[in-house]
Amino acid sequence: MPTPDFVLDLRRRIGQDPLSLVGVTAVVFRGEKVLVGRRADNGRVQCVSGIVDPQEEPADAAVRECLEEAGIVVRAERLALVQTVPRVTYANGDQVDYLDLVFRCSWVSGEPHPADGELTEVGFRKLEELGDLDADHVRRIALAMAEDDPAHFEGGR
Template sequence: MATPDFVLALRERIGHAPLPLVGTTAVVFRDEKVLLGKRADNGAWQAIAGIVEPGEEPADAAARECMEEAGVVVSVDRVALVHQLPRITYLNGDQVDYLEIVFRCTWVSGEPHPADGELTEVGFYDLAEMDEVDREHVRKIALALAEDDAAHFHGGRAGR
């Protein structure tokens, strides 16, 4: 995945130190199917995800990532999950703490295709065909599936 310019500029100042970032995941539904993409960097199947740019609304970031990565226009319907991911240390030593916001989205237009090189395959799949999707992404999809459920929050004092 391409590293945003603002992250590269921050890395010039802080080196490999932990960097807090906000990420979004867009769980997009079209009829009874969900939009999934196969990542170019590690081959994992998952919903569309990306980093919120400075000053950008998270819901706008989710919609932008759907257009940039998969070539589809979506409406962002609701928050499904907010949680802190465990710290990630990349091969180059960079450390990142992602606060992830998962959104339920609805397809509006466009046929999915690998639009920017971050995905090698992308399309709408039956929920029963999700055997190659890792357990955490299946959970995100399940939380987004229920249209009227309130958002879910992980652990910490708010979760008690």
């Protein structure tokens, strides 16, 4: 899915200056496997993620992103991690500061496929097959694995 309209509207007003956005990461489990996909824009392998729309509940955004990007229906089960990520500067120069909300999700139905062009490949992998994930996404998966653990909050200790 392309950049949301509300972000494009903000960009027309502020240009490429840093923009604070709320993002979600969906760590989706299907049995002993986790959903990962290869991003079309930078080739990195990671969990499904996206931007929360205005007035959208973050858990609903995680569910929506899985349907839009991977063509699957999931259920958001719990918040696993709240963190800010280092400032992202996109190829066009736009700068974004994300507050990332990581949700543990469970697969409900559908077979994963690159549904909207944001991913070039997507599927469920065993945990031992995640060698090409960056350390941050491995950590997100690790924190989401425990079904009953409370959410982890960065900072504010």
